[in-house]
Amino acid sequence: xxDHYASLGLGxxxxxxxxxxxxxxxxxxxxxxxxAADDAAERFRAVQEAYDVxxxxxxxxxxxxxxxxxxxxxxxxxxxxxWQNYFSALL
Numbered sequence: 001x002x003d004h005y006a007s008l009g010l011g012x013x014x015x016x017x018x019x020x021x022x023x024x025x026x027x028x029x030x031x032x033x034x035x036a037a038d039d040a041a042e043r044f045r046a047v048q049e050a051y052d053v054x055x056x057x058x059x060x061x062x063x064x065x066x067x068x069x070x071x072x073x074x075x076x077x078x079x080x081x082x083w084q085n086y087f088s089a090l091l
Contacts, residue, residue, distance in 0.1 A: 002050070007047055008054070009022055023055075030046060
């Protein structure tokens with residue numbers, strides 16, 4: 001699974017404005033018409049895919065939920081949140 005935040009050079013707390021700005025910068029940097037590198041097209045597609053997911057609220061929520069399940073953010077913080085939610089439901 002690709003880390004869409006890393007593709008755009010952002011953290012998971014990025015706002016929509018941050019996502020748009022990072023997308024524009026990375027897209028112009030990796031666009032195949034402007035970049036002659038062999039992997040430019042692949043990186044451009046990764047940036048586009050990241051923007052498609054992170055700019056849509058529903059897709060971003062699903063992606064963030066999946067990231068948390070896979071403990072990609074902060075494993076300790078995620079585990080603490082899971083346990084706190086579990087015990088608050090019991091009590």
